[in-house]
Each structure stands twice: as structure tokens, then as C-alpha cells.
Amino acid sequence: MADSNDPDDTPADRGGRLGTAGFIPAVVRSGRDAMSTEVALTVFRQMVRTRALEERGIKMSKSGEAYFWIGGPGEEAVNVCLGLQVNKGAGPAYDYLHLHYRNAGILLGMGMPMLDHVRQLAMTATDRHSMGRNFVGHYAMPEWNVVPVTSVIEVQMVMAPGTALMQKRHGGEGISIAVSGDAGTAEGDFESCLLWSSRPGNELPVLTVVTNNGYGISVTHDSQHAVKHIARRADPYGIRHETIDGNDPVVVWNAVARAMRYVRTQRKPFVLEAMVSRLHGHSSSSGAQRNWQEADCLALFEQKLIDGGVIDADQVAALREEAKAEADDAAVTVAGEPRPTPLDVPLGTYAPSAVDAVYPKDYTGLPQRRR
Amino acid sequence: MADSNDPDDTPADRGGRLGTAGFIPAVVRSGRDAMSTEVALTVFRQMVRTRALEERGIKMSKSGEAYFWIGGPGEEAVNVCLGLQVNKGAGPAYDYLHLHYRNAGILLGMGMPMLDHVRQLAMTATDRHSMGRNFVGHYAMPEWNVVPVTSVIEVQMVMAPGTALMQKRHGGEGISIAVSGDAGTAEGDFESCLLWSSRPGNELPVLTVVTNNGYGISVTHDSQHAVKHIARRADPYGIRHETIDGNDPVVVWNAVARAMRYVRTQRKPFVLEAMVSRLHGHSSSSGAQRNWQEADCLALFEQKLIDGGVIDADQVAALREEAKAEADDAAVTVAGEPRPTPLDVPLGTYAPSAVDAVYPKDYTGLPQRRR
Amino acid sequence: MALHYGEEHLGVTDVFGEDVGPPLGGVFTATQGLKTAWNSPLDERGILGTAMGIAYAGGKPVCEIQFCDYAFNSIDLMKVAGNQRWCSAGAFAMPIVVMTPNGAGIRGSIYHSHSFESWASRLAGWKVVMPSNPLDAYGLMLAAIQDPNPVLVLLPKALMRVKGDQPIPGEPADSDDLGRMIDAPIGDRTDWRPNWPAVEEYIVPIGKAARVREGHSATVLTWGRLVPLCAKAADELAREFGHTYDVIDLRSIFPYDWDLISRSIEKTGRLLIANEDTEVTNFGEHLLRRAIDEHFYDLLVKPRTLMGKHLPGIGMNQVYEDNSVPQYPDVKAAMRDITAEPA
Amino acid sequence: MALHYGEEHLGVTDVFGEDVGPPLGGVFTATQGLKTAWNSPLDERGILGTAMGIAYAGGKPVCEIQFCDYAFNSIDLMKVAGNQRWCSAGAFAMPIVVMTPNGAGIRGSIYHSHSFESWASRLAGWKVVMPSNPLDAYGLMLAAIQDPNPVLVLLPKALMRVKGDQPIPGEPADSDDLGRMIDAPIGDRTDWRPNWPAVEEYIVPIGKAARVREGHSATVLTWGRLVPLCAKAADELAREFGHTYDVIDLRSIFPYDWDLISRSIEKTGRLLIANEDTEVTNFGEHLLRRAIDEHFYDLLVKPRTLMGKHLPGIGMNQVYEDNSVPQYPDVKAAMRDITAEPA
Numbered sequence A, B: 001m002a003d004s005n006d007p008d009d010t011p012a013d014r015g016g017r018l019g020t021a022g023f024i025p026a027v028v029r030s031g032r033d034a035m036s037t038e039v040a041l042t043v044f045r046q047m048v049r050t051r052a053l054e055e056r057g058i059k060m061s062k063s064g065e066a067y068f069w070i071g072g073p074g075e076e077a078v079n080v081c082l083g084l085q086v087n088k089g090a091g092p093a094y095d096y097l098h099l100h101y102r103n104a105g106i107l108l109g110m111g112m113p114m115l116d117h118v119r120q121l122a123m124t125a126t127d128r129h130s131m132g133r134n135f136v137g138h139y140a141m142p143e144w145n146v147v148p149v150t151s152v153i154e155v156q157m158v159m160a161p162g163t164a165l166m167q168k169r170h171g172g173e174g175i176s177i178a179v180s181g182d183a184g185t186a187e188g189d190f191e192s193c194l195l196w197s198s199r200p201g202n203e204l205p206v207l208t209v210v211t212n213n214g215y216g217i218s219v220t221h222d223s224q225h226a227v228k229h230i231a232r233r234a235d236p237y238g239i240r241h242e243t244i245d246g247n248d249p250v251v252v253w254n255a256v257a258r259a260m261r262y263v264r265t266q267r268k269p270f271v272l273e274a275m276v277s278r279l280h281g282h283s284s285s286s287g288a289q290r291n292w293q294e295a296d297c298l299a300l301f302e303q304k305l306i307d308g309g310v311i312d313a314d315q316v317a318a319l320r321e322e323a324k325a326e327a328d329d330a331a332v333t334v335a336g337e338p339r340p341t342p343l344d345v346p347l348g349t350y351a352p353s354a355v356d357a358v359y360p361k362d363y364t365g366l367p368q369r370r371r
Numbered sequence C, D: 001m002a003l004h005y006g007e008e009h010l011g012v013t014d015v016f017g018e019d020v021g022p023p024l025g026g027v028f029t030a031t032q033g034l035k036t037a038w039n040s041p042l043d044e045r046g047i048l049g050t051a052m053g054i055a056y057a058g059g060k061p062v063c064e065i066q067f068c069d070y071a072f073n074s075i076d077l078m079k080v081a082g083n084q085r086w087c088s089a090g091a092f093a094m095p096i097v098v099m100t101p102n103g104a105g106i107r108g109s110i111y112h113s114h115s116f117e118s119w120a121s122r123l124a125g126w127k128v129v130m131p132s133n134p135l136d137a138y139g140l141m142l143a144a145i146q147d148p149n150p151v152l153v154l155l156p157k158a159l160m161r162v163k164g165d166q167p168i169p170g171e172p173a174d175s176d177d178l179g180r181m182i183d184a185p186i187g188d189r190t191d192w193r194p195n196w197p198a199v200e201e202y203i204v205p206i207g208k209a210a211r212v213r214e215g216h217s218a219t220v221l222t223w224g225r226l227v228p229l230c231a232k233a234a235d236e237l238a239r240e241f242g243h244t245y246d247v248i249d250l251r252s253i254f255p256y257d258w259d260l261i262s263r264s265i266e267k268t269g270r271l272l273i274a275n276e277d278t279e280v281t282n283f284g285e286h287l288l289r290r291a292i293d294e295h296f297y298d299l300l301v302k303p304r305t306l307m308g309k310h311l312p313g314i315g316m317n318q319v320y321e322d323n324s325v326p327q328y329p330d331v332k333a334a335m336r337d338i339t340a341e342p343a
């Protein structure tokens, strides 16, 4: 949660210190924005881990260990900066997360082990999000208010006002974070979220984050949308918004911090649009080949940190190795784990109910005669 | 199509002439807007007719001659000014109309006889719009491009870009006019219309008219919408728009003329929002009692024309009598007309098809054995 | 009244939808005077999504779709609501209640006469109930509120203002008294507060049908608006021909009370399934399939169905409704027919 | 290829949807190289509404919903498209074609494996077709384009890239040749133009089923992905047990070929209905109901159905699909079963 005004920062963080790479500056800057070195290193490390995890996933989808890959290479800056600043926990005192399908970086930033991601990718019975039922990156974690990710584009946007309503009523600083792609904002649900979160006298703490990668599968944003900056859709509602360079973690970190502060304290909505890259195409269905044309937030940040003397090439290599090892270990672990069995298929269709004469317990198929 | 710059205007229209009410001015003014006296009288007469028709409808719904009434008392200025300026005809060279359920004034302005409205109200077999199947005001007239009015709020908005696309391709000045209430703009379909009609390089001639009466049944607009002027929803798309006083026909006439000219010639969308009154509540379901609190466009215009010496009280009374007589006659006529019979029930479910082995002709119930 | 009980005793946090809050309190004034009732924007997708969000965050929402005819732009959300628990391997429950008026009988024309139960029955993960009288409406609504799964409460429009034979526990016997207590006055309502009677908890368990007439000649499976018509026909046919019927009011569409249905079919060997939804891929056809699966050799005569016609709508003139949705004479004729055929 | 013929000869004005235009030409690349193909915003409601508008204004649109799983937010629009002619007493036609991939079999997980035919069959005013091989896909698409009513073309995902036994009239015999002619190259496609073979008109009339195997032991009604499985099982069972089957590929869901179905049931007296959609309120149950209505006394043994399980989704791990959607062993066992029971 640290930014340069954070009381947790130690004087050393502000003043700079000597590291293996020589004198380490206290802050990393981009234009007017700055980020403490410590935060920068944390963000960088999580970005490296996220990238390693995605690259492992792409490999698994090609080797057949997984059927399908989709994810967020190119969005690590946004996702990690967001994840690290989430106020995580269960219930309306904490943040609710209504995510898109490219948000591994958010979860890793929050502290989820890679293994929890890889298990879903490998469709194991141990997959804590869905028991091998859902696509990878379709998380569901009640203890951190991560509601189930749904492939149906944009439906998360109509749910966010509901959690936010409960949060406003509850009091405190919990907010609802809804993440959307750019093409998806053509669905009416994006607008519903703006409208429902700005009802006069009933404004809701919804932080909408649009990750604008310029594409919906094969279709460019510019070919379909007269709205240049999607965030401007907030204007008619009087909702505050900002559009930022999502490839610069320094900019992103601060923009997220500002937006969250506003939503947490004002209990009103905010739309943050981050311009991001899509480094491996849409998904494994479109080949998931690396696209070298687009800017890579991770490479850029690495260069910036090296140029600024915050880290050196050896340290980067070590971080990368460490991340790769973690991802490899996870892949090895899941390979040996149990897969769901035929008996698992109907489990969890219905919650046990004291007022249901047919399904007081779990679902067991169509209603039958009682013996 | 006349406005003060219209070449059809005769010199007499511009210069004023002597009528029964003394010297008649050439134009009627409201602020910066002006309207020729001849147009003003046409508009007034159609407004009187529309009001008489609606009042007759309310009566019929109370007497049991009809089951249900819904309509537009309070919106006559907008509807009549719109209807008189429609370029009517069949096919993409002419305007398409995607209407709301309060638009009798548009159709009367276009030249539809009252009888065609009353037949639907009375659910006769002669009802040309729906053969007694649909609610009143749910018109369907292929020869004037009036596509079937649907009670499902806002679906007309997603169809308008389709007709407009064909019109743009066809060339000429045909436009697609989509009319919406205010509350209905909360449905995503309103946004879809903005988005689809402003695709870069594929802008479409869609004129959206929002009749903002401040209510959706019992719910006030202000209680749900942070957007004060709905027309501003067009801003992010770079779509031109205007919000006007829908109770002043002089203002409305000119605003409609301007908006139409823009859409016809630029082949781009425009949103026109008219603030209107709802003089008899939502529908017969809510009693259809006259609400004397709200401004009455007809009474205001009458007073303006009398004050301006354009018409006198006797002439007004005569017009009103004439209109009432027309409505009464229509009601009498329909009372004697045939009702649909059981044989009419399935008619028209499917169009005859040369490539259908089961229904080459009209629908006759579920598929059967051939003899 | 169920919602009043729900907000006082069962933790209902939000009753909302179009025109649900003051001043109107619902197009059928069923939500007048509730303290948690509020008006929503005119946006069914927003209503369902918000209900889901409220449920995620620990609330207990009851939302309304003004007419079931207007739920068809949100079936994807209903599917998602129904799959959240299964998709998350049991981690997330979805305790929402959606209520909506259903079916024909109020001269609603094309867009206020649809039936939704056949569609709804396809939504795995949902429970779907349809009361046919006020007491069941009360008991099923309380069950719906207490059930931790998404429950759709379909209210037959035609029966919504009919007075039931059996009072709700705690309800004043005189309906005028009740009206004076809880109906909002005409005109200014600023200072008006409802005076709720002290009603009691009464649960109709989900998945329990009611045998509204008992007999031996045939089994009649029905629900919603047709229940009183079938009961009346059973009474008349008993008098006229001495035939007696097991008339079963399903009450729950899913899960349905197969135990009761199956035993009755076994007993009578004759089956009529009657409902007002359209006839192609109708939920009654599912029940018929179950009957064929398990009782083909028990059936003495061909089982029958009585359903609405496969047409794009129900027209405004009464001739349309009379000729496309089962009416009393149709019901009676079908019930007569099933017993008239020699085994 | 049907769409190419459609735009050249049948007046198709617009082929559009998400990723339908260049560069991708559809997620299954079925719309590559068409001159009227264009990309739409990611908005299914906009797609359907725009198609309706194009049709009103005299165009002939073929639009795509990327997966049928994503049509559920637009069922209201489908209902409206289906009722426009009836509502306007015949004044407005609605000649739109909607195509969408359907069903399981490509490891599509929860949101790319739904079946839509049971839902679609409830849409009065629509025609619904589902080919099971490329030639029928061609012939049914041309029929759909020529039909003046809204037609939904459901394309079984699992069969979309399977090569058919019978070529489309005019199609090169070698599929590699065809690929070189019409598949867009990988990489830069700016200057690429497809070289369409001169295919001919071939119509599969709507409402005409195909008897893909002829026999006497039982009637098997099926459609879509299960057709080749049922045909294969028929061949194997003929070899193994000497049982022969009328395997009927419905091809049209609505209207369906009752004439052929009914005569076959009369002939065999044994009926199996197999499809992959979920089992509660399944279109196959409607066909069963028709069979009971008209052939109850012709049936020698209990008729059977084989359908998908009533579950909220089809899971990613193959164990889910294998255990919730009929697979080849299930099909074969059911076909064996229906002939094994003594009459």
C-alpha cells in the first residue's frame, strides 16, 4: 500500500541507500509521478512472476497439459499495481473484485500462489477456483471477495453496483473493483454500471478499470468506437475518470492510488482507463504467438530500473530464474495431482437447503421417488 | 417541410395578411425561433386533433369499448412537429420511424386518419396495424416505413442503426428516427444506438428523439439518473445533440428542422431531447386522470396564438369541435366493425416460403402428416 | 405480506425493481409500505446484476422484473446466477429471489401475457416456484427467501388479486380491515405508514406439490392460473359423471414433487398435464417424458397434454387469448376426455 | 461457401458480427474473403437489432453470434424478430438469418459448449435448422437465406471442420485445392483475394429431415453432433446384432418433418430420441410428446430419450463433458437397449 506519503515508509526508503548495484535512489520517477524504490522493486518482482506464470501457461496449452490458455501478458503493470493496493479480505469491509480473464497479476500481487493458477489451467480436482471446471484465470475466492470470473463479456459490470451498495451501507473503506476490456464496453452492461453507480444520492464506491489493449480478438478499437478514451463515457454522469499509460508502472501505481483514495473516501465511482499491450494475441485459439510490435511494460520497467541504478542485470536474471522455477515447480506439482472424477460432476449445483423437500443436501440429478 | 426559409412559403406567408381575427402576423416567435403563421396554424390544428383523439381513447378505455389506453397527451408539440417534417414513403429513400407508444401526433401529422388509430384501440379485425392484436398506438405501416411499435422498452433503439445503414448505402436524404422515453434510456440499448450510429467512417443518419417527461411510470427521472440532460450521453461519441422545451411548438419545430437538416445532409447521428409533460399519467392502468400540475403545450400554444392575434377563441372552439367530431365519428364507425374471429388467430405467423416443405403457405399449427 | 415478514424476520435487505418502492409499491401494489423497498432504474440487466452483487456481499435481495415478459434480455445473467456455485466448486452461494408476474388472464396483450416457467425450468441451478393462491404465495415466498439458492417466484397475474380460501396465519379475517391497515391511501402518502398485522411464519417447502382434489379416475398435473380451473372441473365432473381426479398443484416447477406425481400416476393410470405456456418444448412435456420413462407400462390410456398454442404472442382482442391459451371449457373437456376413453 | 453464393446470387447484403469481417473472418474462419462481411462492435443486442433494421429496409442480412452461449442476452430481441409479422398482421416480414456455433465437443468449457436448440424451438415465428454435415450446411444456409422469415442456423461446433462425404456441387474434390483458393494466408492479407470455386445452388428445404440409415428395428431421431455417432452405431449394431435402424437426421428443428418421423415410428414401433441439449424441457421431449399424442398405441416398447444432464454447465476437464453430454458409448448403448427389450 506504500506510496511516498505512506506512514509505513521508513526514512531509509526516502533517503536512498547503498545496495549491490551501488547507490540506490529513493524514488523512481515518471514525469510528475514517483514511486518509492521499495515499491518499485516489489512491483517489478510481481510483474516478473506474472509474466513467468503466463509464459508457462502458454507452454502448457501448446504441450497439451492444458486445453486452453488466455491471460494478460502486457497488462502486468496495471494488474500488479492494482493487486498490491487491494484491501483484501472477506465481506463488505474489504474490496470486492469483479475481474476480467487477464488478471493473474492482480491475484499474484494480492498473494495468491502460482500453484492456485496452474491447477485451474491443468484442470485438476485440487483447482480451488472451480475444480477443473472453468477456463484458466477464472478465479473464485470468497476469502478475498474475488467473485467468480465469467467468460461472458461485461456481466461483471452489472454486479459491481450490488457489492458496492452493501459496502456503502456497511461503512468503512471497502470498494468494488470492476475490470473490463475495451471492446466489451460496447455491451450495454458497461453503461449500466455507470448509471447504477451514480444514482443521485445513492452514489456507489465502484472503481471501474478498463484495460484498453486496442483489440477485441481481431477487431481494432478504433474501427468500432467513436469514443476515443473510454473513460470519457463517465462524463455525462459526472463520474470522475482518468486515462493513463498502462505500460508505465510508476504512472499506474499513482493513478490507482489516487483513484482508490477517491473511491474509498468519497464513496463515489471512478473510471480508470489504462492503455495496455496484448503481447500474445487473444488466446491460445489465435495461436498465442508473441507480438514483438507492441510495447512491453516489463521490458520497459526493467530498463528503467537498470538505467536508474535500482537493480542490475544479474538481479533481474535472478528474479526471473526464481519466478520461472516457481512456475515450473507448480507445473510439476499439478501433473501429479488428482483429476475430477465422474462423481464430482454434479457436486455443488445446489446449496443445501432446509426448506427444500427434494434437495435438502447436494444435487443428485432429477427429482426421484422417495423410498 | 416549411420553415421560414422554405422556398415553398408564399410572399403572403412572409408579409402577413388580414383574417377574421384582424391583421394576422406573418410569423410566430419564441425567443430566437420563429415559425410562419401558416405552419403554426397547421401545427395547432394537428395538436388539437391529437388531443381530441387521446381524450376519446381515455374515454373508451373507461367505458369498456377498449381494454387499455396509453398515449401522449402533453407531447403533442413534439409529435406533431416531427410528424409534419417526416419525409414519408416506403423504402430507404424515405425516413424510417422507430417509435415509442405515445406518438399518435406523429402519425396524425403525417396524415393518418383517426380511424386507423381508433380501430386498434377497439381491437377490430379492420385494425390495419395489428388486426386487433396489439395495444393502441402500436402502429405498423410499411408504406410509410413505420416499423411495428413494440412495448418492450428501448428495443427500437438497436434497430434504428440497421435501417440507417441501408439508407446511407442507398444515398439520398432518408433518415431513421428513433423515439425513446427518458426512463428507458437506462437500458443498454440506448447506448448501443449511440455506439452503432457513430462507428468511425460508418456514421449513420439516426435521429434519436428523447421525450423526457420526467417519469418512468411512478419513478422520477431525477431519482435514478445522474445525467441531467439525457442528450449529453451523446457527448463521448462526438454526436451532436440539443435539449429543448418540448412544450413550445415554435422551439420544437425549429429544433426538429435543424436536427433533420443535419442528419439528412451530414449522414450522421443527432440526439434531440425534448422536455415534455405527461398530462394523463402513465396509462389507463394508473387511472389516466388529468394532472393539472403540469404545463399543457396545447393550452400554452392556444394562448400564444390568441395573444398574437393569429387565431381567436371562436376559431379555436371550431377546430376543437371539428376534431372531437372526427374522433366521435371514428368511435361510432368502429363500434359497428367486425372483430377478429378464431380463424384469424394464427394468420401471419410465417410468411409463405418456397424453400419450406412444411409451411409453403401460412402457418396452420404444428407440423402434421401429409395426406 | 411475505416480504414484510421477510424483512422483519428473515434478513431481507433489499426489495427492489421498477416501481417497487414508494409511491407505487409495484404495478400490482404488492410491495407497498415495505421499509427496504426501493425503485431501480428501468434496466432489467442492472436489476439482476445488482441483486447478484448484493447477495455476494452478504445481503438478501428480493428483486422484481415488472413482467416476466421483460426478463428475456437477461437470460444470460440468470444462467450465470444459476452457475456461480457450481463454477466456483461450491465456494459462492447465490441467495437471490426474483419475483415476476407470469402468464395470461389480464388482457395484457402481446407483451404482458407470456409464460416463463418452461424457459425457467431450463435454468439449472435455479429453483422455480409458482403459487396458485395467496397462502401458497406467502409460504413459497418465505421458502424462497430462506433458500440459499437463486429462486424464481412466478406469480400468476390472473390470480394476484384473488382472495384465497385459507387466510395467511395472523391475517385479519376481513380483507377490508387488512386494506385499511396496509394499502396506501390515494393522494398524498408522505405521512402514511402501514400498520402490518402480526403475521406468522408459514413455509411451503420447495419441491412439495399439493393435491388439491383427491380421486381415482385420473391424475391432473397443473400449476398457476389453471389450478382453480382444474379443481372446479373436478368438482363438476364428479357431480356430472362420478369421475374423481387427483388434481395436483405442482407449486414448484423445479425441483418438482416427483414422488407425489409418480404415486398418483401409478394409482390412476391416466394422466393429463395442463398449463398455459406454449406447446413446443413446454415444461409439461418434460413431465410427460418422466411419466413415460417410469410409468409407460402403468398407463391405461394415452396420456394427454393441454397447453398454449405455438404462436408469437397473445393478442389484445379477447378472441386471441380465448383461442390460444387453455380456458375453462378446454380444461373441462380434456379432463372429461381422459376418463372417457376405455382402458 | 454458402455465404459466397448468397452474396453473389441471392441478394445477401451484409454478413456481419464479432470478428466476422477481415482480418479474421470468423472464429471458425467461415466468413473469410466475403465481400459483404464486416466486423461489428462487441454487442449481441446491437447485432440482432441491426440485422432487423437492415431487413426492414430491404436488405438481406446474415449475422453471427460468435457462440450461441452469447445469445442469451438477446432472447427478447429474438422474440420480437419472431413476432413482427404476426404483430403487424402480415405487413412486415423479417428475412434475417442468424448463424451461431452450437453444442459441445471442442472442449469449450462452461461458456462455449451450450446447446441452443431447445431454447430456440420455443421462439414462435422463427425457423431453426441444424446441419450435421457440410453439404447440408450449404443447402440449409441457402434455404435460410431464401426464406422470408427469421431463420436461426445452428452449426454444431464439433462438426464445423469435419469434411463431409458428399461434396458441395462445384466444390473441388481435393480440400487442399480449396484451401489454397479461399483460405486467407497467415500474415499480411492486405492484397489477398479469395478465388471462389463456381459452386452451384443446392437447397435443403426447411422442414425436410434426412434418413441417414434405413432400417426396421427402431427409429432413432437425432440432429447435429450426434448424427454421425448414431449412424456409426447403427452400422455397428447391424453387424453385431443384425438390428437395423431408421436413423433420422432432423436437420430442421422447427418446423420439423413430422411426416417422415411419424411414418417411421409407425413402421418400427420403437423410438429413441437423442440429442446433446440438457434434459429438462428439452426439444426432444416435445417430439416425444408428439409421438405419444399420435402413436401411443403404435409403440411396442417404452420410447427412450438420451439427452444432456440438467447441470449449470459443461466443465473444462474432459471428465465433465464425458459425463454430462451423450458420447458414443451412450448412444450405442441406448440404441442397443431399445431393440433389446422384448415387445
Ligand SMILES: Cc1ncc(C[n+]2csc(CCOP(=O)(O)OP(=O)(O)O)c2C)c(N)n1
Binding pocket: A102, A151, A152, A153, A154, A180, A181, A182, A183, A184, A185, A213, A215, A216, A217, A282, D018, D042, D066, D070
Ligand atoms: C457476451 C460475449 N460475447 C462474445 C464473447 C466472445 N469473446 C471473448 S473475448 C472477446 C473480445 C473481448 O475484447 P475486450 O473486451 O477488448 O477484452 P480483451 O480480450 O481485449 O482483453 C470476445 C468477442 C464473449 N466472451 N462474451
Ligand SMILES: Cc1ncc(C[n+]2csc(CCOP(=O)(O)OP(=O)(O)O)c2C)c(N)n1
Binding pocket: B102, B151, B152, B153, B154, B180, B181, B182, B183, B184, B185, B213, B215, B216, B217, B282, C018, C042, C066, C070
Ligand atoms: C423492457 C421493459 N421493461 C419494463 C417495461 C414496463 N414499462 C412500461 S412503460 C415503463 C416506463 C417507461 O418510461 P419512459 O421510458 O420514461 O417512457 P414514458 O412512459 O415516460 O413515455 C415501464 C417500466 C417495459 N415495457 N419494457
Ligand SMILES: [Mg+2]
Binding pocket: A181, A182, A183, A211, A212, A213, A214, A215, A216, A217
Ligand atoms: Mg481489448
Ligand SMILES: [Mg+2]
Binding pocket: B181, B182, B183, B211, B212, B213, B214, B215, B216, B217
Ligand atoms: Mg418518461
